Structures are given as C-alpha cells and as structure tokens.
Amino acid sequence: MFGGLREKLQAARDRLGSSIQGVIVTQASPVQETHKGGSSPSTASIKTISPAAPTFVDKVKILIIDRELVVSEKDLSDALSEFEMTLLESDVALKVSDAIIARVRTSLVGKHRKIGASVDALVVGALKRALLDVLGNGFDLVTYIQTHNRPVKILFTGVNGTGKTTTVAKIGAYLKKQGYTVVIGAGDTYRAGAIEQIGVHAERIGIKIIQHQEGADPSAVIFDAVQYAVSHKIDVVLADTAGRFHTKSNLMNQLEKIRRVMKPDLVVYVDEAVAGNDAIVRAAEFDRTVGADAVILTKADMDSRGGAAISIAHTIGKPLMFLGTGQGYDDIMTFDPVQVVEELMGSDA
Amino acid sequence: MLDTLSTSLKDALKKLAGKTVIDRAAVDELVKDLQRALISSDVNVKLVMELSKAIRTRSLDEQLPRGTNVREHVLRIVYQELVRLVWASTDVKLEPQTILMAGLQGSGKTTTTAKLARYFQKKGMKVGVLCADTFRPGAYDQISTLCAKINVPCFGNPQEKDALKLTREGLESLKGLELVIVDTQGRHALEADLIREIIEINVIARATHRWLVVDAALGQQASEQARRFHEAIDIDGVIITKMDGTAKGGGALSAVAETKSGIVFIGSGETIEDLERFDPDGFISRLLGMGDLKALLERAGEAIKADDVDVNAMMKGKFTLRDMYKQLEALNKMGPLKQIMGMLPLGKMELPDGVYDVTSTKMVRYRIIMDSMTAGELDDPSLINSSRLQRIARGAGSTPDEVRELIKYYKMMQRTLKGLRGGGGGKFNMQRLMKRFSGMQ
Numbered sequence: 058m059f060g061g062l063r064e065k066l067q068a069a070r071d072r073l074g075s076s077i078q079g080v081i082v083t084q085a086s087p088v089q090e091t092h093k094g095g096s097s098p099s100t101a102s103i104k105t106i107s108p109a110a111p112t113f114v115d116k117v118k119i120l121i122i123d124r125e126l127v128v129s130e131k132d133l134s135d136a137l138s139e140f141e142m143t144l145l146e147s148d149v150a151l152k153v154s155d156a157i158i159a160r161v162r163t164s165l166v167g168k169h170r171k172i173g174a175s176v177d178a179l180v181v182g183a184l185k186r187a188l189l190d191v192l193g194n195g196f197d198l199v200t201y202i203q204t205h206n207r208p209v210k211i212l213f214t215g216v217n218g219t220g221k222t223t224t225v226a227k228i229g230a231y232l233k234k235q236g237y238t239v240v241i242g243a244g245d246t247y248r249a250g251a252i253e254q255i256g257v258h259a260e261r262i263g264i265k266i267i268q269h270q271e272g273a274d275p276s277a278v279i280f281d282a283v284q285y286a287v288s289h290k291i292d293v294v295l296a297d298t299a300g301r302f303h304t305k306s307n308l309m310n311q312l313e314k315i316r317r318v319m320k321p322d323l324v325v326y327v328d329e330a331v332a333g334n335d336a337i338v339r340a341a342e343f344d345r346t347v348g349a350d351a352v353i354l355t356k357a358d359m360d361s362r363g364g365a366a367i368s369i370a371h372t373i374g375k376p377l378m379f380l381g382t383g384q385g386y387d388d389i390m391t392f393d394p395v396q397v398v399e400e401l402m403g404s405d406a
Numbered sequence: 407m408l409d410t411l412s413t414s415l416k417d418a419l420k421k422l423a424g425k426t427v428i429d430r431a432a433v434d435e436l437v438k439d440l441q442r443a444l445i446s447s448d449v450n451v452k453l454v455m456e457l458s459k460a461i462r463t464r465s466l467d468e469q470l471p472r473g474t475n476v477r478e479h480v481l482r483i484v485y486q487e488l489v490r491l492v493w494a495s496t497d498v499k500l501e502p503q504t505i506l507m508a509g510l511q512g513s514g515k516t517t518t519t520a521k522l523a524r525y526f527q528k529k530g531m532k533v534g535v536l537c538a539d540t541f542r543p544g545a546y547d548q549i550s551t552l553c554a555k556i557n558v559p560c561f562g563n564p565q566e567k568d569a570l571k572l573t574r575e576g577l578e579s580l581k582g583l584e585l586v587i588v589d590t591q592g593r594h595a596l597e598a599d600l601i602r603e604i605i606e607i608n609v610i611a612r613a614t615h616r617w618l619v620v621d622a623a624l625g626q627q628a629s630e631q632a633r634r635f636h637e638a639i640d641i642d643g644v645i646i647t648k649m650d651g652t653a654k655g656g657g658a659l660s661a662v663a664e665t666k667s668g669i670v671f672i673g674s675g676e677t678i679e680d681l682e683r684f685d686p687d688g689f690i691s692r693l694l695g696m697g698d699l700k701a702l703l704e705r706a707g708e709a710i711k712a713d714d715v716d717v718n719a720m721m722k723g724k725f726t727l728r729d730m731y732k733q734l735e736a737l738n739k740m741g742p743l744k745q746i747m748g749m750l751p752l753g754k755m756e757l758p759d760g761v762y763d764v765t766s767t768k769m770v771r772y773r774i775i776m777d778s779m780t781a782g783e784l785d786d787p788s789l790i791n792s793s794r795l796q797r798i799a800r801g802a803g804s805t806p807d808e809v810r811e812l813i814k815y816y817k818m819m820q821r822t823l824k825g826l827r828g829g830g831g832g833k834f835n836m837q838r839l840m841k842r843f844s845g846m847q
Contacts, residue, residue, distance in 0.1 A: 142451065148625035151446040217648060217676075218512030218621060247676075250548025257543030271551075302651040329512065333448030333625025335653035342652075356511060359594040359627060384511075384541070 068143070130166045137162060140184075148364030150334040153191075153371045160187045185398055191367055192394035196351045196376040198228075199235055201323070202293060208240075208286035210294045210319055212279075214312060214347060215327035216339055217300030220355035220381060222251065224327050225297045226258035228379070230386040233264060237292040242282030243268035244275040244315065247299040255297055262386060265291075275299065275311065276318040283319060296321065303342035312347050323350045325378065328369060330357040336365045337372040344373040355381035358388070363397075422477040429476075433465045436480065448656035450629045453491070453663055461487050491659060498670060498683070500529050502584045504577075504611050508604055508635055509619035511592030514647035516545060518619050518673050519589040520552035521681040525671075526585050527558060534583040536576035537562030538569045538607060539591040549589055556678060559583070569603055573610050588613065595634030608639045617643040617670060620658040628657030632664040643670035646684075650674040725820045728784040731776045771804065772812050778802040787813060 137158055144154035164183045202209045211228075213221045222245065229239045241259050243266055245251035252268050259266035267282040279296045286294045296319060301308035316324065326349035328336055343349055352369055357380040366377055377392040421432045437458045444454045464483045471479065505522065507515045516539070523533045535553050537560060539545035546562040553560035561576040573588065580586050588611050593600035608616060618632060618641045635641050644665065646658040649672050662669055669684040776784065778801030783789050790798070790813065799806045 145445055146451045146626055148627070151442060216623075216651060218514055220512055248548065249551035250544035250546070252544070253547040254542065254544025302648070304651055329623075331510070331625060331627045332621075332623045333653075333657055334446045335448070335623040335651065336625075338652045339623075356594070359510065359596065359631070362626070364625065 128165050128168050130162065133162060133165055144364065144367075147362030148331070148333050148368070150337045150364070150368040150372075153337060153368045156371065157187050157191065157367075160190070188367070188398050189394060191371045192398065193370055193374065193376050195392050195394055196378040197391070198232075198351075198378060202232075202237060205322060207290070207292050208283065208294050209292065209323070210283060210286075210296070210321045211323045211325055212296045212298065212316060212319055212321035213325050213327055213353075214298055214343055214349070215300060216302055219300065219327050219329045219332075221245075221300060221327045222255050222258070222297055223384075224353055224355055224379075224381055224389075225255065225295050226262060227381065227386050227389045229259070229264045229295055230262045231389055232293055233262060238290075239264050239293045239295060240282055240286050240289075240291045241266045242279040242294060242296040244279045244297050245299040246271055246273045246275050246278065251297075251299065276315045279315055279319045294319075303339045303346070309342075309346045316347050324348050325351050325353055326369075326373075326375070327353045327355060328365065330354040330363065330365050330380070331359050332365045334368075337368045340369045340373050344375070349373060349375050351376055351378040353377070353379045353381065354392075358382045366392075422480055425476040427476070428466060428470070428479075430466065433462060433480065436465075437462045440484070444656060447654035448623075448625050448628070448660075450626060450656075450660035450663070453629070453660055457487055457491060491663060492669065500526070500531055503586075503614035505585070505587045506604075506608055506611055506613035506616045506639070507587065507589050507619060508616060508639060508641070509592060510594050510621070510624070510631060513592065513619045513621040513624070514673060515592065515619045516549050516589055517552070517676075518645055518647055518671075518681070519549060519587050520556070520558075521673060521678055522587055522671070523553065523558045524556050524678045525681050527556060532582075532584045533558050534580035534586050535560045536573065536580060536586055536588045536611075538573050538576070538588055540567050540569045540572060541591040545589075545591070552678065570606055570610060573607050577611060586611075595631050601634070601638050605638050613639075615643055616641050617645055618661060618665065619645045619647055620655075620661050622646050622648045622651065622653035622655040622658065624657035624661075626657075626660075629660040629664050632661035636665040641665040642667045644668070645671045645673065647673040650676075650680070726785050727776060727779065727787050727816055730816055730819060731773065731784065771808065772815070775799075775802040775804055775809055775812050787816060 140161070141154055141158050144157065145151065149157070161183050164186065213225055215221050225241060229241055232239050241255060241264055243252050243255045245255070246269060249271070252271060256266060256268060265285070267278060267285055269278045269281075275298060279294075282294050282296060285291070296315070298312065298315060299308075301312065303309060324347060326340060326343050328340065340349070340352070352373075352375055354366055354369075354377065357363075369375075370377060377394070380390050380392055382388045382390060421435060422429070425432070440461070441454050441458050444457070445451060461480075461483055464487075465480050468479075468483070470476065507519055509515045519535055523535050526533045535549060535558055537546050537549045539549075539562075546564040550560045550562060559580065561579050563572060563575075566572050569590070576588075577586065588607065590604060590607060591600070593604065595601065616639045618635055620628060620632070624631075632641065632644075642665075644658055644661050644667060646655045646669060649655055655672075658669060672682045672684050674680050674682060775798060778798045779790075783794065783798075790809075795806050795809050799809050802809070
C-alpha cells in the first residue's frame with residue numbers, strides 16, 4: 058500500500074539531504090574567514106531569518122568551539138516544499154501535510170549539527186519522528202480480546218461504500234482462525250441487499266448471524282446479537298451498520314442510539330485508503346458524534362499511497378488496526394506503524 | 407468543492423479590485439489561493455500545477471482587453487481555464503442505447519444504476535437493468551429490489567458465476583427495451599483479470615456509452631484509475647456520486663481530464679431520485695457565484711407544475727407566506743432545501759444557517775399552521791397580530807410560539823431572497839459581469 062509513498066519520500070529525502078549538504082559547503086568557508094580576518098560580520102548575518110534564530114556570534118561560537126553548524130529555515134524551504142508536494146500527491150490532506158511540514162521544519166531549524174555527522178541521518182530522523190508521531194501505535198485486536206471480558210462488542214461505523222460489510226466478514230474470519238467464537242449482527246437494515254450480502258458472507262465463513270428484516274431498527278438487531286452472545290458464551294460480537302454520511306443528523310442520531318443500546322467495547326471507524334481530503338472531515342465528525350477507538354482502512358490494494366492513513370491518524374489520533382487489501386477473506390493485515398515507517402524511510406538510520 | 411473554491415476565488419479577486427495594471431504579487435497570491443483550494447478539493451496535484459501555471463502566464467502576458475479592468479480580465483482567464491478543465495458536456499440522448507457502468511468497489515455503481523434507470527424512465531423511455539455483478543453477495547438482491555420499486559425489469563442470476571454468459575443472456579432477455587443499463591462488479595485497475603473481464607463485457611454488450619462512476623471523496627488515485635479504465639474500455643462519461651457528503655469531487659475532475667470526457671451526472675443522496683444532470687456552464691457559474699438556475703428550473707419542472715413556484719417573482723423579493731407554502735409542498739418532491747439554495751444565484755450572500763435548520767417534520771407542522779391562516783394573512787403576513795396569532799395557533803392545534811417561529815422563519819427567507827437580488831447593492835455585480843463574458847467569447 059505504501060509503495061508509492063516510499064519512492065517519493067526517498068526522493069524527497071535525497072533532495073533534503075543534499076540541500077543541507079550544500080549549505081555547509083557554502084556557509085562554512087566564509088564564516089571561518091570572517092573570524093580569522095576579524096572583519097565586519099554583517100554579510101553572514103543575513104542568514105539569520107527569524108528573530109529566534111541564533112545570532113551570528115552564536116553561530117561562529119558554535120562552529121569554532123563545538124565544530125557544529127546551525128540549520129536555518131531558508132536552507133530548508135525548497136526541499137520542504139518538495140516534501141510537501143510529495144505528501145499532497147500521496148493523498149495526505151492539505152491541512153495535515155501543512156502540520157507535518159511545520160513539525161519537520163521546527164525540528165530541523167536552529168538545530169546544531171556536528172560537521173562530520175551525516176546530514177542524511179538528521180533529515181531522516183526528523184521525518185521518521187514526524188511520521189511516527191502521527192501514526193501513533195498500532196492496535197492489537199487479539200490482545201485486546203484476551204484482556205477484556207467476553208463478549209467483546211465491536212461496532213463498525215463509516216460512510217457509504219467504504220467496505221464495512223466486507224471488513225466485518227474478514228475480521229470474523231480472522232478471529233475465527235485465531236480460535237474465537239464470533240457472532241455478527243446484521244445492523245445494515247437500510248440498503249437493499251445488505252442483509253443478503255452479510256448473510257452469504259457469514260454462511261461461507263461459518264459464523265452465526267443475527268438478522269431482522271429490511272427496514273427493522275438496527276439497534277434491536279444488534280441488541281439481539283449481544284443477547285445471543287451472552288447466552289451462548291460467544292467471545293466476540295461484530296456489529297455491522299448501514300453506511301451514513303456525517304452530514305445527516307438523523308442517521309448520526311440513529312448511530313448514537315445503536316451505541317447506547319449496544320454499549321460497545323470498541324467502536325471501529327472504517328474508511329477507504331483511496332479517500333482524499335474529505336477523509337479528515339468525516340473522520341473528525343464520526344469521532345465527535347459516536348467516538349472511534351480504532352481505524353480500519355480498506356481498499357489498500359488499489360495502489361494507494363497511504364496518505365489517508367496519515368490524515369486520519371493525525372486528525373483523530375486513533376490507532377490503525379487493520380488494512381483491507383483485497384476481495385478475499387484473508388486479505389487483511391494488521392497495521393504496525395514502526396514497520397511501515399521503517400519501510401518508508403529505509404531502516405538505515 | 408464549489409463553496410471553498412468560490413469563496414477563495416472571491417477573496418483573491420478582491421485584491422485585484424480597482425487595479426489598472428496587473429500586479430504580479432496579487433496574481434501570484436491568487437494563483438496560490440486557487441492551488442490550495444483545488445488541492446484540498448482533491449484535484450490531481452499535477453493538474454492543479456498545470457492549470458495555475460496557465461492562469462499565471464496568461465494573466466501576466468495577455469494584453470488587457472480594451473474596456474475591461476484587471477479583475478474582469480483575470481476572472482475571465484480563470485473562467486476559461488476552469489471550463490477547459492471540466493471539459494465538454496456529454497450529451498445524453500433519449501434514444502435506444504446500452505450503457506455500461508464501471509468503477510471501483512464501493513463507488514456507488516449499483517445505486518447509480520437504479521437512479522439512472524429512474525431518470526430515463528421519467529423521460530419516458532423503456533428501461534431495463536442487467537446485473538452483471540457475479541461477485542459481491544447480495545448485489546442482485548440490491549438492484550432487483552431497487553428496480554422493483556420503480557417497475558423496471560431487472561435481469562440477473564445470483565447463482566451464475568460467469569459475467570460474460572450473464573451479459574449475453576441478459577441482452578437477449580431485455581432485447582425489446584430501448585435502454586439497457588449494465589451494472590458490473592466493482593474493480594480497480596490493478597486487478598488484471600477483472601479489467602480483462604470488463605473489456606469482454608464491453609465487447610459483448612456493444613455499449614453505446616461507458617460511464618465511470620467516481621466517489622466524490624476519491625483522492626489522487628482518481629487520475630491513475632481513470633487512465634487505466636479509459637485504456638481498457640474507452641470511458642466517455644464520468645458520474646460523481648456521494649456529493650451529499652462534505653467531499654468536494656475534485657477526484658472526478660482529474661478523472662474527466664484523464665479520460666477527456668465530461669461529467670454526465672451527479673449523485674447526491676440515498677433515494678432513487680437524487681441524480682442531477684451535469685452542465686459545465688452551470689457548474690462554472692455556480693463556481694463563480696452565479697447560481698445554477700437552469701438546473702433548478704429543470705428540477706422544479708419535473709417535480710411541480712411550472713406556475714407553482716415563480717422563481718422570478720421570488721427573486722424580485724415578492725415572497726409571501728403563500729409562496730413559502732408552495733415551496734414547502736414542492737420541497738418534498740425537489741429534495742432538501744440546501745441543495746435547492748445551492749442552485750440559486752447566491753452571489754456573495756452568506757445564508758444564515760437557520761435557513762436550513764428546518765427538518766421535514768417541522769415542514770409538516772408549518773404547513774398545518776399555514777392551513778389555519780386566512781387568504782389575507784397568507785398574502786400579507788404583517789396582518790398577523792396577537793389575537794390572530796392565538797386563533798391560528800388554536801386552529802392548527804399548535805402553540806403561539808410555533809406560529810411565531812414560523813413567521814420568524816418566513817422573515818428570514820424573505821430577507822435572504824431579497825438580499826440575493828441586487829447582490830446587496832455592492833459594486834461588484836456578477837450578473838453584469840457574466841453578461842460581459844458571454845459577449846466576449
């Protein structure tokens with residue numbers, strides 16, 4: 058999923074690295090001369106961009122005493138705008154990429170750097186930290202289930218067409234393979250054919266499903282599913298819901314009611330990895346109205362650059378649990394941020 | 407995307423107001439604002455860069471036409487470049503044809519298929535639907551339920567696994583009909599088998615049109631996916647779905663640019679009627695704050711008799727309770743108020759949020775209250791004093807507070823519509839400006 062982003066990030070990283078390298082070459086010699094000759098420092102002090110940046114005297118001091126260089130904002134601006142383009146082209150929302158760029162900038166500007174130290178390490182370190190900060194920790198569902206009272210109730214939410222029903226089936230199959238018993242509540246009573254869809258899935262993977270008729274109250278269906286799980290000592294309840302837009306207040310109220318009735322242990326927000334800027338708007342709105350404890354991104358196999366993962370994680374600060382990567386029941390993978398970032402940036406630094 | 411774009415465009419254009427010479431810095435700023443607006447609407451980054459470069463060079467290099475000021479000049483260039491981006495309008499002819507639907511998983515093909523069937527049915531055509539989705543469980547149930555609701559024959563067989571065979575059989579069975587819509591399973595460009603399948607379905611169906619269904623939220627992937635679909639089956643139209651959320655639909659623009667086709671329809675709701683024809687002129691004038699009166703009238707014409715709502719009288723500020731009553735009556739058929747207001751020429755008017763804040767249950771209450779008013783009161787609401795107010799409330803079985811609320815709502819609507827008319831008396835009259843444009847092209 059992150060293949061495209063990786064290539065681009067590495068290109069940007071080279072660019073950023075070389076730009077700082079260039080600074081050292083051009084900056085180092087005049088600064089040293091200035092000191093030896095004792096002439097006016099005015100020419101070099103132009104490099105001081107922001108008022109908070111170190112003064113020329115500081116720079117010289119640092120250079121002479123510590124053998125270090127100071128990175129200024131101007132040195133970075135070209136390379137960072139390149140990096141920003143990369144993020145935008147990878148579907149990271151504009152607001153989020155602004156925030157990440159700002160973070161990388163503040164962590165690099167004014168930084169002291171040993172003359173001999175590798176520039177690459179500095180840049181990659183900053184990018185890595187920024188991305189890791191954003192992506193947070195992963196979410197291990199199996200551990201969660203082990204450490205919580207049965208039945209563990211999981212509610213799936215999201216807008217239309219992101220793949221909630223398919224994801225519920227995949228997670229059902231995944232948990233069954235891990236040795237847990239599962240029941241599915243067919244809470245999408247609105248869309249024509251939805252009950253049939255999840256019914257066929259449940260039958261194929263051999264999981265009990267609780268369903269009512271089309272148009273029934275989804276809260277009732279899910280309540281029944283929970284009751285069934287309690288009386289049959291089932292480990293996990295997976296509640297599918299109808300897709301809804303965050304702008305429809307009546308549907309969001311319905312979801313709120315489902316949450317009240319079901320009292321889920323986990324609310325999982327499902328969105329697609331190919332979504333663009335809107336991903337942050339709707340994730341924030343869902344998080345605000347019904348909450349979200351973890352995120353699943355579907356359709357990650359569509360050669361997407363993973364920007365939505367970064368956008369959503371940055372906006373609502375909730376961990377990513379799984380990635381959906383295809384149409385089969387096994388096409389699901391757990392999300393490990395450290396591994397992803399290592400893969401993106403290369404593990405050499 | 408319309409809102410953000412038109413606001414930021416207007417802000418940027420303000421900076422050019424009153425200038426007689428092109429100001430490089432102001433143009434740069436305008437271009438930068440435009441870039442940000444387009445990128446946050448999910449338009450492909452490369453496309454945005456090309457567009458903004460063209461606007462920048464043309465703004466700076468082209469001679470200022472005699473008699474225009476800088477703002478009009480730059481706005482005209484923005485307008486022309488945007489029209490170029492939206493590409494041509496695709497003609498939808500009411501003649502015998504076969505339409506093949508293609509798109510990514512979950513983009514809304516099946517729902518759109520039913521909406522299209524309904525659209526052509528309303529235009530008086532004999533329509534049939536062929537369900538060639540052999541993969542997703544429940545797909546046939548979904549489309550056949552939707553078709554049954556509107557009495558459109560639907561061919562499909564959930565047991566059949568061969569989409570090609572199904573297509574052949576379906577075409578045979580739906581032969582007598584004028585228009586056949588072929589719904590296919592969702593697929594993405596990297597699934598080589600499925601791409602091969604849709605190529606073959608296209609050959610068998612001999613489709614007149616091959617329309618790509620694009621989710622309004624689709625991001626930068628749109629270009630690449632559209633390109634591959636275009637390579638496979640020569641896409642000649644794009645349908646944007648889910649425009650009722652907050653997504654801006656910029657991905658669809660990238661898809662249009664990639665396939666050199668046009669946007670045919672826009673889907674904006676969950677019911678079967680929520681489909682709108684796309685018209686690039688209307689799109690751009692909406693973008694520039696002119697409003698899309700044509701689409702509004704087309705819609706109104708279908709939903710109600712022409713004399714029920716007199717848009718022109720409304721625009722002149724002659725808006726009585728009676729008009730509001732008719733409007734509320736028509737609203738059910740026409741769709742949510744916000745959508746309708748979106749088509750009105752709002753100019754730089756900001757609508758108070760309260761205008762939209764009337765739920766359908768409230769609408770019903772309002773109509774009952776108005777039923778208790780006299781003809782005189784409906785024509786001239788200022789007649790309503792406290793004793794009349796008591797009477798109305800008693801007659802409608804509501805509280806005086808509710809009646810007051812209704813009158814407050816009416817006043818807000820009236821003010822809003824009045825404000826629309828003259829653009830608030832500002833110096834910048836869009837209507838005049840657009841007239842000038844059409845003269846210049």
